[in-house]
Amino acid sequence: MKTYDAIVIGSGQGGVPLAIDFAKLGWRVALIEEGQLGGSCINYGCTPTKTMIASARIAHAAKRGPEFGVHTGKVRVDMAEIVARKNEISGSFRSGIEDQVKNNPNLTLYRGHGRFTAPHEIEVNGEKLSSDRIFINTGTRPRILPIPGLDQVAYLTNRNIMDLKQVPAHLIALGGNYLGLEFGQLFRRLGSEVTVVELADQIIPREDAEVGQSLKDALEEEGMNFRLGARTTKIAKTPDGLEVTIEKKDGTAETLRGSHLLVSIGQTPNSDELGLDEAGIETDQAGFIRHNGKLETNVPGVWVIGDVKGGPAFTHVSYDDYLVLIDNLVNGKDRTIDNRMVPYALYTDPELGRIGLSEREARAKGYRLKIGSAPMAYVARAIERGETKGLMKIVINADNDRILGATILGPEGGELVQILMALMMADAPWTLFKNAMFIHPTLAEGFFALMASVEAA
Structure with missing residues (x-):
């Protein structure tokens, strides 16, 4: 049996940097992956989907040309070229990860399915590995319901x-x-x-x-x-x-x-074939691995990161999990994931950016509220770009003027909402933006209209 200072099962956006950082410290690290390195984000999530969405956006813009006085011939879509571009970009990201893993002498990559045989023992390809520190980063897979046919x-x-x-x-x-x-x-x-x-x-x-x-x-x-x-x-x-x-x-x-x-x-956690029963690791009814705010499972020396733990399933959440673990295990800090702000985006057009509570969620928690809302059609830059669909909305605690949440549905919504997130992280009142100077014409200038619309609700 080979013994390591750390074993990481799964090579997602939390597992890979975790394994690499441990190895850079001189730890002997085993990284186990049965699929492609990089997890869902690089291989069939963020990177390839947004790459193809970019192709579709160009096709749509070309068709809208006459609205802007630009006339072209018939738009021809070549799926083979679109897929090839997607594969090239995803492949370049994956190659970068492969190089980092390959070039680290303290990091051993095992290609295969890892499974617990005891609380601190893993079997992969018939070989037994052991460690006092094991990290589960196995992600999720598409949820398939038993629909007849x-x-x-x-x-x-x-x-x-x-x-x-x-x-x-x-x-x-x-x-x-x-x-x-x-x-x-x-x-x-x-x-x-x-x-x-x-x-x-x-x-x-x-x-x-x-x-x-x-x-x-x-x-x-x-x-x-x-x-x-x-x-x-x-x-x-x-x-x-x-x-x-x-x-x-x-x-x-x-x-x-x-x-x-x-x-x-939806998604199903990749926890059912890990041999968790052999290790005594608990899951919830859906199969997501139970954990505390420090990402510790109920078994000492076993942690969980990324989508397989449940909760918001985003790459930036997985990466923040990694940062929390590094701070706690290496940098001597005492961080938790409890009450962290999790922004997210939906990459439709108009694009949705969201942080914090919705109005419905805030009311359910019993807050007294102020609400601001304004259509994107009020924003000069959106009009100039021909992208006026959508709206901006802000949810405010009426007792202290702090922002509870914000939604931007419009061009660059995912970018814009993070400006409001900065106010929330600074614990600053929403009124700080009432007299701010924004560049004209920009999309962020729309915050003038949003803040002007705030009223008790």
């Missing part, structure tokens, strides 16, 4: 939809959240008919109703179709594609006919 069709997930050789004639997406909307708009802009089926009464159901409605209006204007408050009851293969039967809340049924089916209804 689903196993009879060649359905798509985020793992394989980006390798399609042709633009789907009609893409049906199950799920009106991040993946369903991003891929839906992407392929709509490349030429697909798109229908999104969502069980909730609005898309992005975590957001306030007017935010979901504003985004839905924008996507419908581009030609996307929605079936909300609808449950998928049956899927059937047809000679030229597939049929999806849905049931609405009033009991009526509808059959949708499409060429391709995307399943985008």
Whole structure:
């Protein structure tokens, strides 16, 4: 049995820097990965999806040319070239990680599936490894519901939809959240008919109703179709594609006919084949690994990072997990992940940026509120760019004028919301921005209209 100072299972955006930093300290580190290095972000998440979204955005901009007095010939989409560009960019990111791992003499990469055989023992490819410090970074995989007939069709997930050789004639997406909307708009802009089926009464159901409605209006204007408050009851293969039967809340049924089916209804943790029972490591009912604020599992000397622990499943969260562990285990600090601010974005167009509480969440917590809201159509720079869809919204604690949360649905929404996050991190009142000087014309200048709209609610 080989003994290491640390074993990291999984090479996601938290696991890789953790393993590399430990190795740089002179620790003997084992990194176990059965797939490609880099985790979901580089291989079938952030990097490839946003690369393809960029291609779709260019196609859409070309089609809008006449609105700006620019006339071109018919726009031709070449899926092979789009996929090749995506692969090149993802591959370059992955190669960078591979080089960092390969060039570290204290870091040993095991290609295979790691499984606990005891609290501090891991088996991979028939070989036993042991360590007093083990870190689980195995991520998640697409959640697949037992819908009758689903196993009879060649359905798509985020793992394989980006390798399609042709633009789907009609893409049906199950799920009106991040993946369903991003891929839906992407392929709509490349030429697909798109229908999104969502069980909730609005898309992005975590957001306030007017935010979901504003985004839905924008996507419908581009030609996307929605079936909300609808449950998928049956899927059937047809000679030229597939049929999806849905049931609405009033009991009526509808059959949708499409060429391709995307399943985008959430994620399942990769914890079920880790041998956690052999180690005595606890999970919740969904299979996410239980942990405390310091990312410690119930077994001493075993930590969990990234999506497999549950909670917000974002690359920047995984990376922050890594920073917390390094501070606690190496730098002598006492940090936790409790109550940290987690910004996030939805890369549709208009783009959604969000930090903190929504109005609905804040009211549920009993806060007295001030609310500000302004349409992007009030922002000069958005008008000049021809990108006026969406809105800005801010949620304020009326008792101390601190920002509880903010939503920006509009051009560069993910960038803009982080300006408001800085105010929140500084524990500064929202009024600090009332008399701030913003460059004209910029999108951030829209904060003037947003702050001017604040009133008790």
